[in-house]
Amino acid sequence: MATVAHLDFERAIADVEEQIGSLRTLAGERGVDVTTELAALERKLNGLKADTFANLSPIERVGVARHPRRPYTLDYLELVFTDFVELHGDRQYRDDASIVGGWARLDGESVMVLGQQKGRDMKENVLRNFGMPHPEGYRKALRLMKLAEKFNRPLITLIDTMGAYPGLGAEQRGQGEAIARNLREMAALKIPSIATVIGEGGSGGALAIAVADRVLMLENSIYSVISPEGCAAILWKNATARDKAAEAMKITAVDLKRLGVIDEVIPEPAGGAHGNWEDAAAAFKEALVRHLNELRALPADELRRTRWQKYMGMGRWRHAG
Structure with a gap:
């Protein structure tokens, strides 16, 4: 490293x-x-x-979540899993390198793993589109999800994106539809699923691979509908108010666990995951194995029922009148 x-x-x-x-x-x-x-x-x-x-303050955790030496999806695939075989393409348009996925083994068990991948330098970031998937990336992800369901294998997703790519071409090829379809299909999967935010979890681009039975977050990751800078620009007309926005948005793992949005906060080693990849990966692996053991005991109908209740139970409803 x-x-x-x-x-x-x-x-x-x-x-x-x-x-x-x-x-x-x-x-x-x-x-x-x-x-x-x-x-x-x-x-x-x-x-x-x-x-x-x-x-750390919320905005400082944003900095840690975006740290250029923080482990990415491919790093965890090497440290946590074995026998990874990458699968490519959405069978419609092209292969989107901002999402990687394929078969792997977790503690000896065959699983499907997929996640967003950022780059370490400019050349790799161009290849990976800075971790912002196009619609074909989400269609590739859906293809792998359905493949896992076909062979009755657990699904594990790793989330690390600023958001889905908002470019004109992506919109023309159905970005919104691709994300919406993933939300619907993930909610109905008949297999155990675990989603983990390993860095940034931004907007629908993150949610498109996060509708899982269990949602975990690494301690210094963030998960929100918009970036603190974007929120500050909208509410205060000034992106420099990002500190105030990060505090108000409740984007940290501890806040989201308290609000019931996620299921567990995975502790990071002192100094953050970017300072000790091996210990961060070990804690991540332990959480994945433990949750999979719990989910594996549930029949498909029970998985779907509890998954539905989980997401329908979030938030508070108010009726006007």
Whole structure:
């Protein structure tokens, strides 16, 4: 994994990491024993990470969710699953690289996995369209969902998108219809399904692969109908009011768990998933296996009934008059 970039609120953490690196370099060059000094700095670093990430504001969690070194779908496919075989195309127009998916094994069990994929550099972001799917991406996702249902295999989706691509071509090819169809079809699947927000969960572009039996969120991910910047631009006519918008929108995992929108918050290692991919993946895997074991015990009719009740039970209804 490449060197981790640091956000503004991580400057103190970066300073201690730099001290640790310098001390190790000095020890290597001069052959001196710095075990005691390193242990003290490591304790200081761990404390700083724990304190910093335990008290993040909503807008700071937005920064973590968008971190360029945060694990993406393909990273979790490598760390959590085995024997991944990617499937391509929607059988109508083309293959959309912003959504990847295929067969894989989770703890030895065959499952269908799909998710949005961002790029690490400009070339890859152009290929992946910055993780914003076209309608053919959602049609590919639906094809894989129905394939999983055909073979009675669980479905696992990973959500990480700013939203569906809003370009003219995408609209001409039926972006809204593709998303709406996925919502309907996911709600009626006869197989266990788990959706996890691993980074950004933006609007209908996220929801199109998130109508699952269980919806999980990594601790520092976000899930909302619009970005804080977009909300601020609409309500306050100023995108710089994004801090206020992020607070009001209740987009963090803890807020959404309290509101009953998601089912579980998966803890991230101190310092965030971008600082320790392996521990983040281990926590993610444990949650997936546990929820799948619970869902596997339910017959198809019970899955569909409880799924319907889950989504119909969200929010509050008011009748005028």
